[in-house]
Amino acid sequence: MYGTSPIACVADGKVVYVRAPTEKSDDPSHPLNYAMSTDSNASWTDDGCVVIEHEAELGKDTTIRFWSVYMHLSSVTVSSGKEIIRKEIVGSGGVIAGARAIHFEIFTDQGGLDKLIKRGDKAYRVFRAGDNSGDPDLWGDMHFLLPAGTALFDKTQAQASVKYKQWRKRKAAFEKGEDIRILGVARGSVTSDAATRRRRAFPEPEPEGQNQVGTLDKSLWLTVHFAKGHCHTNTYSEDGVLLGSAVFPGKPYEFEMPKIANLLAPNNQSPTYELLRYGRIVGEDALPAGVGNWQCIASPSDEIAYVDLNVPSVVKLSDADFPRFLGWQRIHDGEAGTRLTSDGRCCAKAVLNLLDVNQPSDITEDDALSRLRNPALRKKMRRLVCEFRTEWDAAHFDSTYQFLLRDSASGESPSRAAMTHEQYVAFKAHANALQWWFDAALDIAPTLWHFHPIEFINWMRKCGWIDKSTLARIYKVTPEATRERYRTALNQVMQKYVITNPIRQSHFLGQGAVESLSLKVMQEASNKFASRRSEAELGHWYGSTTDESDRYYCSEKFNGLGKRIKISYSWIGGNVGDIDAQKFRGRGFKQLTGRANYADYWVYRGWLRRSEFDARWWDDDGYRKRDVAQMRRRPASINYPERLIATPYNCIDSGGFYIAFKRSKVKAEIDRGSGVHPNAKSDVNIGMSISRRVTYAINGGYNDDEKRYTLTVHALGLIN
DSSP: OOOOSEEEOSSSEEEEEEEOOOOOOOOTTSTTEEOSSTTSOOEEOOOEEEEEEEEEEEETTEEEEEEEEEEEEEEEOOOTTOEEOTTOEEEEEEEETTEEEOEEEEEEOHHHHHHHSTTTTSSOOOSBTTTTBOOSSOOSSEEEEEOTTOEEESSOHHHHHHHHHHHHHHHHHHHHHHHHHHHHHHHTSOOSTTOOSSOOOOSSOOOOOOOEEEEOSSOEEEEEEEETTEEEEEEEETTOOEEEEEEOSSSOHHHHHHHHHHHHOTTOHHHHHHHHHHSSOOSSSOOOTTOOOEEEEEOTTSSEEEEEOOSTTSEEEEGGGOOGGGTOEEEOTTOOOSSOOSSSSOOOHHHHHHHSTTOSSOOOHHHHHHHHTOHHHHHHHHTEEEEEEOTTOGGGHHHHHGGGGSOOOTTOSSOOOOOOHHHHHHHHHHHHHHOOHHHHOOSSOSEEEEEOHHHHHHHHTTTOOOOHHHHHHHTTTSOHHHHHHHHHHHHHHHHHTTOOSHHHHHHHHHHHHHHHTTTTOSBOOOSSGGGGSOHHHHTSOTTSSGGGOOGGGGSOEEOTTSOEEEOOSTTSTTOOSHHHHHHTOOBTTTTBOSHHHHHHHHHHHTSSOGGGSOTTGGGSHHHHTTOGGGOOSOOOOOSOGGGGGSSHHHHHHHHHHIIIIIOTTHHHHHTTSOOSOOOSHHHHHHHHHHHHHHHHHHHSSOTTHHHHHHHHHHHHHHHO
16 A cells, blocks of 8 residues: 555554654664565665554444554554544554555454354355345345246336236226216217217226246346445356346336335335345334335346345345355465465465466466456455464564575476575564564464455445444434434434435434434423423323323414414324324424324334225315314324334334435435535535435425534544
């Protein structure tokens, strides 16, 4: 890694070792003045070093430890024992043999790797046999192994249903027109020669349902990736060769998922939405039988086809499984290949075969270097997780490097002359000056699992799980107990509604900070103390007893200037009178308000059926007259509105539901942003404009718009 820029920490952690850089010396015998080869001059190498221990959360039940190492620093700005946050500067880059560069590595121990890649050395691991699914702490892209014999269809279940419903609607309109025409003939009002009392048949044939268009002749992997509303799929062979790509046709699929969920299971939308999002159910709501998860796939004929992923024979994984077919592979220490060595040189067949694949004999150094420049090979190498003894342990130097005192063996490439004793001593002195393992005393075995650091960082950023320390900085005014009560639910809900990148998460958390006072208020309160008490403590919804009647909710509110700032809730939002104004007050992360919104969420979760009330009861003449006795349409009956905040998940999920199902334009507005923390005035203006549009899309107005923008930018700076 090159450059003299300040070097930043890659994740929150604790500094466990620091070595200040040695002052540069002109003494040619100094161990840090070393010639890297016999035909080069001795040049200085900086030895500043920082080692940081990290604890990363990747889900409700997945926490791992890993370490990052920053070597060849020309200055160090942290001290051992310091708690450090992501992007905090640890020092400045230095030189290696006179060239500007640093060494950067990431490793974990055996326990950390087993928690991270839980499948071990298998291609995949099934955690739940009922639906053949992988790691339950899922994140990132979704991956599906389609067995040979999987049927391909010309349309999805939803597309077929929509076409049929549209046909039924046109047919009903035609038949109604026929009824009117025939009645006109009977009454003599229609007298044209074409008029007849004989009913004409609807001319359009009934649309076909789903038609099978093919079958997979071999097993394939299908990857599903969401980006700015669109759903992208890639098809791979079992060994990871990309065979085709597709984008779900029509409107952005992610933004259509609420409509599809409502179409497929109108009384069980929440689990159906999860099915469309993850390919499996992860929450507590049950999925009704017969609901399919149809995704587009580039068929062998390069045409778009559709396949149902909700069948038990389909294996269902996510990026959390570090899929083997995408190149993630564990390479064990001492894994024997055709070249056996007893030192630290690589002898793993899985690695060596990448370099000399299809070669009849040992390849030359030039051939190997040429292979290493191949982009496809480099991509494969970046996803090998390799176990070997750290090279920074001086105690094992001789057993690792004594082979340098011998000429290269016959057939060994590249050929190499033995080091002289003096050369070996100089090399050892240089290496010992850089080694730090003994001094760091990390209390873990020196045989470690090493990742390509940039690939590791890029992959882990797909997780999007907000850890304890990050949420503490986002909601710094909120008590820790309150933050931790809701943190798991916040993460689960953001994953569910594809709020997984920094720009979406910052808006979700920034807007929610205003609505819920940074998680501190999950029920709209009046000036009465009792309204602030948790309804879980009360054991009922506030206002269900006569002594708790609170006029705040059914009265208009005015500020000190006499300007009305809030209207009565009594006859808006589907509320039926004063009692409803209090019963259906704002609750949850987004302060869901009104009987109509509550009814929609109750139906969404499967707690209420559409058939149990009449649609748009607020359009009833009796409702408009504010007379319950005259109402003919039945309002939704909800006896326990406090259920909305009975659990942390319900609190937060109601907010995710509101954005995805009730305010479908919100995420599209958010996606207009760059995701980069604004610095220039032009960036601030653009960011403020987007935040205002998001605020309007959520609330239908611009209340607290500047505060919402400030809190959103604050969150973005900590997440991005």
